Amino acid sequence: MDNKDKIGMFDSGVGGLTVMRQVQKLLPNESIIYFGDTARVPYGEKSRDTIISYSKEIAFFLLEQGIKVLVIACNTAASACSGNRLQQIFNIPVISVIDPAVQRAVEVTKSGRIAVLATRGTVKSGAYQQEITKRLPQATVFPIACPLLVPLVEERMVDHPATRLIVKEYLKPLRDYNVDTLLLGCTHYPLLSEMIQAEIDDQITIVDSATTCAIEVQKQLLIHQLNTEKTKPDYHFYVSDDPENFRLNGQFFLGHPIHKVHSSIEQLISR
Amino acid sequence: MDNKDKIGMFDSGVGGLTVMRQVQKLLPNESIIYFGDTARVPYGEKSRDTIISYSKEIAFFLLEQGIKVLVIACNTAASACSGNRLQQIFNIPVISVIDPAVQRAVEVTKSGRIAVLATRGTVKSGAYQQEITKRLPQATVFPIACPLLVPLVEERMVDHPATRLIVKEYLKPLRDYNVDTLLLGCTHYPLLSEMIQAEIDDQITIVDSATTCAIEVQKQLLIHQLNTEKTKPDYHFYVSDDPENFRLNGQFFLGHPIHKVHSSIEQLISR
Numbered sequence A, B: 001m002d003n004k005d006k007i008g009m010f011d012s013g014v015g016g017l018t019v020m021r022q023v024q025k026l027l028p029n030e031s032i033i034y035f036g037d038t039a040r041v042p043y044g045e046k047s048r049d050t051i052i053s054y055s056k057e058i059a060f061f062l063l064e065q066g067i068k069v070l071v072i073a074c075n076t077a078a079s080a081c082s083g084n085r086l087q088q089i090f091n092i093p094v095i096s097v098i099d100p101a102v103q104r105a106v107e108v109t110k111s112g113r114i115a116v117l118a119t120r121g122t123v124k125s126g127a128y129q130q131e132i133t134k135r136l137p138q139a140t141v142f143p144i145a146c147p148l149l150v151p152l153v154e155e156r157m158v159d160h161p162a163t164r165l166i167v168k169e170y171l172k173p174l175r176d177y178n179v180d181t182l183l184l185g186c187t188h189y190p191l192l193s194e195m196i197q198a199e200i201d202d203q204i205t206i207v208d209s210a211t212t213c214a215i216e217v218q219k220q221l222l223i224h225q226l227n228t229e230k231t232k233p234d235y236h237f238y239v240s241d242d243p244e245n246f247r248l249n250g251q252f253f254l255g256h257p258i259h260k261v262h263s264s265i266e267q268l269i270s271r
Helices: A015-027 A048-064 A075-080 A100-106 A121-124 A126-136 A149-154 A161-171 A188-197 A209-223 A243-254 A265-269 B017-026 B050-063 B075-080 B098-108 B118-125 B128-135 B150-156 B161-171 B188-201 B209-223 B243-254 B267-270
Strands: A004-009 A031-036 A068-074 A094-096 A113-118 A138-143 A183-186 A207-208 A237-238 B006-011 B032-038 B065-073 B093-098 B113-118 B140-145 B180-186 B207-210 B234-240
Touching: A004 A015, A004 B209, A015 A031, A015 A188, A015 A209, A015 B093, A031 A243, A048 A068, A068 A209, A075 A100, A075 A121, A075 A126, A075 A207, A094 A100, A094 A209, A100 A126, A100 A183, A100 A207, A100 A209, A113 A121, A113 A126, A113 B180, A121 A126, A121 A138, A126 A138, A138 B140, A149 A188, A161 A188, A161 B006, A161 B161, A183 A188, A183 A209, A183 B209, A188 A207, A207 A209, A237 A243, A237 B128, B006 B050, B017 B032, B017 B209, B017 B243, B032 B050, B050 B065, B050 B075, B065 B113, B065 B209, B075 B098, B075 B118, B075 B128, B093 B098, B093 B209, B098 B128, B098 B180, B098 B207, B098 B209, B113 B118, B113 B207, B118 B128, B118 B140, B128 B140, B150 B161, B150 B188, B180 B188, B180 B209, B188 B209, B207 B209, B234 B243
Parallel strands: A004 A031, A004 A068, A031 A237, A068 A094, A113 A138, A113 A183, A183 A207, B006 B032, B006 B065, B032 B234, B065 B093, B113 B140, B113 B180, B180 B207
Antiparallel strands: none
8 A cells, every 4th residue: 555645536527627626736746646437427316325335435445545635526426425424434534525615605605695506416416505504594595507517518618609608598597696606516617617707797706616625625634734745746547437538538627638547447346 | 918009119218209209290090108218328328238238128128018019219229239139039020210210311312421410429339320331332421429419409408599509510510521411310309400401501401310210110010011090099108217307308309298107117127
């Protein structure tokens, strides 16, 4: 087993790479190991128990690679594993992509009126709505399901007029909702944040769950004195399906080239 | 067991209902039983062997309900079960959504230059390309993957300006390809046929696989003297996942209300 010196993170696919991108920006000395469960993507339609069992499997795999902190960079997995479900099992800090975004949203809102853009599955799960009102009971949450944004981002159409038309339409109800905070509750959406920003009132603050998650990782490393300051960082990528496919698609989400992706099929199947 | 008096058809989801719609139009006296494998949708990323085994399971289920002809109304299943794989097992006519469309395309083309619009999975499988060149070896096939059309149709945005922009973009290469025939190789695309027609040269003939499949069903019933002329038709719907979800979404594809959907989970699991 390696030394416990890496940040471990996982998602059902490539989306979590937007979280990794922010972690790399904020913590350029840290080594990262990323797991994409591409054989079992999408998690959205699967049962809670199935997703928890997948998440545990992946967490064990990452722990064996020597991680010092675990980031659940997948909204569906983070929602299924809410309430410290993984933190209770593992002796390293576990950070969910949902919690820091929710915390930030309730800090920045003045009116308590918060919109959440997410996939239909995340909206239906009620994860953001529940977490927000748990922290700020007087909050009014307006979830907006944006089912086409994931396929559009995956087609790299983040600067396309068709995407702009669709974004405009999804954001239309904001006028009536009169929110002061807009939470991007899907790992794909940071790639559309400029377009979204251009379509909304300047007075509305955007909370991007990838950025807030990276800040929380930085904070947890500080609290637990786990920072790496001197090494040259390593980045490793593991997937449960075709590595090349992930490599080609992942680069767009990560924002820089991915050179090698390992297949972890045997390791996971052998459990 | 019922009398063998129904047309049986299946798809991985709701898409095949566009085929059913054409069959209903052409054969208004025929009873139909439709199976949507909604628990295991999408088939696109699954292995050939898995899809063949699902298709056999569903075919057995439909045969037990008393069908006289079986329609594979799913491009992925039809491609996996190509070469009469199911016809060799069952003693009723088996009709694939692919074959009649290919046959029609090679009949109408004069130049032998045929474009095929399909999902990325169908394009990658090479099913249409192979079947066309098998029948017309001098044909030049231009497959165009249109990954966003399925999600756009599922969001019912068949008349939306964003969809038009995306359709325009997918069809842009047609100018260079100089085809005289355009085959719609996905069950969702008939719902976009008007929009597609408006974007292409009038000289190009559209072959819609739902319509050609319905014509083939009519032909097979005639050949095997299986027509029903006098009864009031029954329509039955079975799914492997949530019936209500299918009922609500399916109506858009079928073009008229669906009143009742049965869940077939127990029947399939008991095998």
